[in-house]
Amino acid sequence: MRSLNLYGGEPLHGELTVQGSKNSVLPILAATLLSREPCEIHNCPDLLDVRAAFEILENLGCTVQYDGETAVVDPTAASRSVIPDELMRKMRSSVMFLGAMLGRFGRACISYPGGCELGARPIDIHLSALSRLGVELREDGGDIRCLLRRYLPQTVTLMFPSVGATENVMLLCAAIPGETLLIHPAREPEIVDLQNFLNCMGAEIRGAGSDCIRIRGSAQLHGCSYTVIPDRIAAATYACAAVACGGEVLLHKTEPGHLLMLLAVLRDMGVDVKEDEDQIRIISDGRPDAVPLVKTLPYPGFPTDMQPLLMAAVLKARGSIVFNETIFENRFKHVGEFLRMGADVRIEGMNAIVNGVRRLHGAKVQAADLRGGAALAIAGLSAEGKTTLGGVEHIERGYVAIDKALTELGAKVAWEP
Ligand code: UD1
Numbered sequence: 001m002r003s004l005n006l007y008g009g010e011p012l013h014g015e016l017t018v019q020g021s022k023n024s025v026l027p028i029l030a031a032t033l034l035s036r037e038p039c040e041i042h043n044c045p046d047l048l049d050v051r052a053a054f055e056i057l058e059n060l061g062c063t064v065q066y067d068g069e070t071a072v073v074d075p076t077a078a079s080r081s082v083i084p085d086e087l088m089r090k091m092r093s094s095v096m097f098l099g100a101m102l103g104r105f106g107r108a109c110i111s112y113p114g115g116c117e118l119g120a121r122p123i124d125i126h127l128s129a130l131s132r133l134g135v136e137l138r139e140d141g142g143d144i145r146c147l148l149r150r151y152l153p154q155t156v157t158l159m160f161p162s163v164g165a166t167e168n169v170m171l172l173c174a175a176i177p178g179e180t181l182l183i184h185p186a187r188e189p190e191i192v193d194l195q196n197f198l199n200c201m202g203a204e205i206r207g208a209g210s211d212c213i214r215i216r217g218s219a220q221l222h223g224c225s226y227t228v229i230p231d232r233i234a235a236a237t238y239a240c241a242a243v244a245c246g247g248e249v250l251l252h253k254t255e256p257g258h259l260l261m262l263l264a265v266l267r268d269m270g271v272d273v274k275e276d277e278d279q280i281r282i283i284s285d286g287r288p289d290a291v292p293l294v295k296t297l298p299y300p301g302f303p304t305d306m307q308p309l310l311m312a313a314v315l316k317a318r319g320s321i322v323f324n325e326t327i328f329e330n331r332f333k334h335v336g337e338f339l340r341m342g343a344d345v346r347i348e349g350m351n352a353i354v355n356g357v358r359r360l361h362g363a364k365v366q367a368a369d370l371r372g373g374a375a376l377a378i379a380g381l382s383a384e385g386k387t388t389l390g391g392v393e394h395i396e397r398g399y400v401a402i403d404k405a406l407t408e409l410g411a412k413v414a415w416e417p
Contacts (some may be wrong), residue, residue, distance in 0.1 A: 001166060002392040003416035006380035008362060009169035009248030011286065014409035016238055018254045019400045021231040024193040026093035026168040028228060029053040030100040031194065032073040033060065034175045034353040035201055037223030042230060044071040048397045056097055057081055079279040081105040085142070087112050088143040091397065093166070095123055098146065099168035101216075102135060103175030106148040121328075125158055125165040132156050133172060133180065153178030153217075161186040161298045166213070167194055168396035174203035182213040185196060188299040189258045193229045200224040230278075232258040234399060236306045237374045239263075239282045243271050244382035246286025248318050249409055254280050261302045265291060265310065269317070286382065290319025290356060308334045308375035315343040315379055317356035325350050334379075337365040341383045359384060367391035370398045377402065381411050388416060 020043035030053070032039040044050060046068050054064045054071070061078040064071060081101045086092045094113045101108035112123070127137055127144070139143045143408050153173070158165055166185040171194075173180040185191065187209050201224050204216035215329040235254040243251035243266060256263065256275040263273050263280070263350035269288035274281040296304040306325035315338060325331050332352050335345050340363040344355040361387035367373025373395040380387030395402050406413050 001390055003388050003390045004377070004392050005416055006377060006387045006389060007385070008381040008387060008410035009384035010245065010250050010410070010412070012242050012245045012381070012409045012411060013247045014106065015252060015309055016405055016408045017233045017252045018230045018238070020228040021045075021190060021193065022047055022049060022398045023163075023188075023233070024190040025050060025228045026053055027096045027190070027194050027224070028197045029071070029073065030093070030096040031171055031174070031197055031201070033057065033062065033075050033078055033097070034099040034103050034171065034221045035075055037076065037199070039223050040075040040225040041071045041073070042069065042225070042227040044069065045231065045400045047092045048393070049093060049375045052087070053093065055090075056087050056094060059083065059087060060097075060101070080155070081107050082109040085111045092121065092281065095126065095164055098126065099130070099171030102130065102146060102148050103172045104199065108146045110144050111142050111257035117230060123164070125160060125162045126168045128279070129156050129158060129165050129169050130172065133169070135172075151176045151178060153180045155181040155183060157183040158185060160363075163188055165190055165192065170194055170198065170205065170213065172218050174198040174201075175219065175221060176217040177219055178217060179214045182215065184211060185213050186298060187211075189229060189232065189255070193314055197224075197226050201225050209216060219261065223238070229258070230254050233289065233303070233305045233371065235259060235280065236262050237309050237378070237399070238405065239266070239280060240309040241378045241381055241406070241409065241411070242282040243269070243284045243288055243313040244316070244378050245285065246284050246401070247410065248281065248283045251280045253278055256280055261300065262306055262310065265294060265302065271313070274388060287356070288314055288317050288319045290314070290321050293324060295324040304328055304331060305371050307331060308372045308415040309378060311345070311352065311354060312338070312375040312382070313343070314354055314356065315371050316358065317354065317361055319356055319413050321354045323352045323354065325352070331372075333368040334375045337376050337377055340365055341379055343379070343386065361385055362387040364388045365390070367394045370394050374399065374402070377406065381406070
């Protein structure tokens with residue numbers, strides 16, 4: 001277990017280039033399996049989850065070369081269609097390989113994926129969409145065995161716009177000739193990024209980001225060179241750190257259009273937000289004004305991944321804010337740790353009510369999941385004195401060199417010896 005010491009209570013001043021998107025690169029890495037030639041993925045962030053995806057690709061017979069920025073995946077020799085349970089458990093996105101393996105081999109065997117413990121996180125929407133497309137599913141001692149007997153291109157409607165289910169359908173349908181309409185898909189920027197990558201490989205997909213995606217697949221997907229979009233959740237993390245601590249922070253290589261909801265809420269809170277083409281500047285006095293309600297919703301609503309981050313940013317707000325979490329039932333684990341720092345937060349069912357306090361103090365806290373852990377780092381930096389944050393490996397699943405990034409913003413952090 002790695003622990004990071006944060007010496008907080010000082011404003012942040014600095015600039016940072018935002019990493020490539022974790023939630024984009026993981027389905028894109030799965031998609032490389034569909035090609036018959038090498039693919040070059042640029043802006044590929046060096047994360048534990050990305051390393052886990054490399055391990056899965058290698059296990060399936062691909063070769064991967066990575067220099068910390070560009071990954072070259074050669075899927076030519078891929079031959080296996082089974083992912084061992086220990087690799088499946090390493091992260092949630094292992095489930096993306098289901099659609100990719102079905103697209104490449106017409107069969108796949110996986111077990112239930114791991115990832116952040118945010119609730120039950122079933123995959124029933126993925127499985128029912130795949131079965132509508134002609135995939136036969138059999139559960140056998142914890143394994144899910146899938147066989148594509150006869151592809152049935154058609155209209156598939158998702159009952160809920162699941163990000164992962166949308167990606168699995170796109171991955172399968174991109175690799176098989178025929179046209180499928182996906183109704184009520186997820187609309188996240190990462191879905192658009194996957195569409196763009198699959199189109200670079202020779203698929204014909206239109207409509208990602210809207211209520212309907214039309215997928216025309218091709219059996220001849222080829223290699224390509226592609227640059228992953230900036231990570232909007234990482235950008236939100238550093239923006240929220242600036243709001244929590246006060247000061248001025250400039251984020252480079254961001255896409256403000258992917259952060260519309262967060263930036264709107266911050267402006268409502270009186271934070272000075274300036275946007276340029278690919279930059280965001282945050283200027284804050286460290287005590288944002290309260291807004292009545294922040295409710296998490298599928299994109300373009302307020303993202304559930306930013307809920308813990310924004311909550312950390314408003315622990316010292318002037319007034320009270322209700323956070324209503326509608327996506328994951330177990331996404332308030334950071335709240336108990338905030339209380340150790342002197343925060344005033346009450347949980348009532350799926351609501352967390354934050355009453356802003358004047359000051360927070362450092363404490364020993366423990367990360368239980370990725371974004372909750374990042375939220376604790378933000379709270380630690382806005383608290384006076386030393387905070388020791390344990391469980392940093394959760395954070396390292398999604399943030400490239402979090403210690404260096406925070407230092408670039410002027411924070412004082414050091415690894416616990
Ligand atoms: C993705 C993101 C994650 C983000 C989430 C919601 C990646 C790697 N992860 O996760 O960071 O928090 O979107 O924006 O991109 N659900 C079902 N059945 C299913 C699938 C989902 O009931 O078959 C439920 C989930 O339990 C959850 C909700 O739908 O309550 C959203 O899940 P989904 O959109 O699928 O999220 P992920 O793809 O797991």
